[in-house]
Amino acid sequence: DSGVTQTPKHLITATGQRVTLRCSPRSGDLSVYWYQQSLDQGLQFLIHYYNGEERAKGNILERFSAQQFPDLHSELNLSSLELGDSALYFCASSGTDEKTYEQYFGPGTRLTVT
Amino acid sequence: DAKTTQPNSMESNEEEPVHLPCNHSTISGTDYIHWYRQLPSQGPEYVIHGLTSNVNNRMASLAIAEDRKSSTLILHRATLRDAAVYYCILSPNNDMRFGAGTRLTVKP
Numbered sequence: 001d002s003g004v005t006q007t008p009k010h011l012i013t014a015t016g017q018r019v020t021l022r023c024s025p026r027s028g029d030l031s032v033y034w035y036q037q038s039l040d041q042g043l044q045f046l047i048h049y050y051n052g053e054e055r056a057k058g059n060i061l062e063r064f065s066a067q068q069f070p071d072l073h074s075e076l077n078l079s080s081l082e083l084g085d086s087a088l089y090f091c092a093s094s095g096t097d098e099k100t101y102e103q104y105f106g107p108g109t110r111l112t113v114t
Numbered sequence: 115d116a117k118t119t120q121p122n123s124m125e126s127n128e129e130e131p132v133h134l135p136c137n138h139s140t141i142s143g144t145d146y147i148h149w150y151r152q153l154p155s156q157g158p159e160y161v162i163h164g165l166t167s168n169v170n171n172r173m174a175s176l177a178i179a180e181d182r183k184s185s186t187l188i189l190h191r192a193t194l195r196d197a198a199v200y201y202c203i204l205s206p207n208n209d210m211r212f213g214a215g216t217r218l219t220v221k222p
């Protein structure tokens with residue numbers, strides 16, 4: 001158990017819909033990262049937040065957005081969903097220093113778009 | 115981003131050492147070498163990272179070439195639980211761009 005929690009575990013929704021994935025980092029961790037893992041694209045970095053502020057963006061679509069709240073939990077919002085958005089979405093957290101290199105990954109949310 | 119090259123797959127026998135190679139000829143001076151692994155049906159797991167010197171921790175050792183253009187992750191005694199995809203990643207910070215990795219199979 002990494003200490004990172006993600007909800008829900010599974011999500012099934014239809015094309016065109018909007019969903020919100022939630023991540024609670026390990027206690028004390030200030031950084032949260034989001035990743036998408038699909039069969040054809042592998043593990044893709046989406047976005048990094050540190051203490052509420054966006055720090056880096058990866059391959060995140062404009063239909064996707066994220067935020068980190070004052071209590072440090074984070075949400076990833078996916079809108080206008082397409083079949084290709086079906087994937088595992090992982091959240092990871094790391095420590096109190098922006099340069100803490102060890103990331104702890106949650107168990108993931110499996111999103112299925114039908 | 116600097117690119118890494120890893121073999122698609124490797125096999126090892128249980129209780130034997132495993133050396134997982136990673137080539138990164140375009141590494142920059144500020145790039146750290148990170149290793150993560152992903153066991154079946156789980157999220158990735160941190161293994162080790164280093165900059166210039168060899169590193170050891172409870173999970174593995176990281177041997178970095180003197181010119182830093184390659185590195186090797188060493189599992190000293192493979193167990194069945196070490197069967198996973200191993201990712202070698204270069205990053206100057208903590209933003210990880212995962213490649214395809216090496217799928218390690220451990221035979222009993």
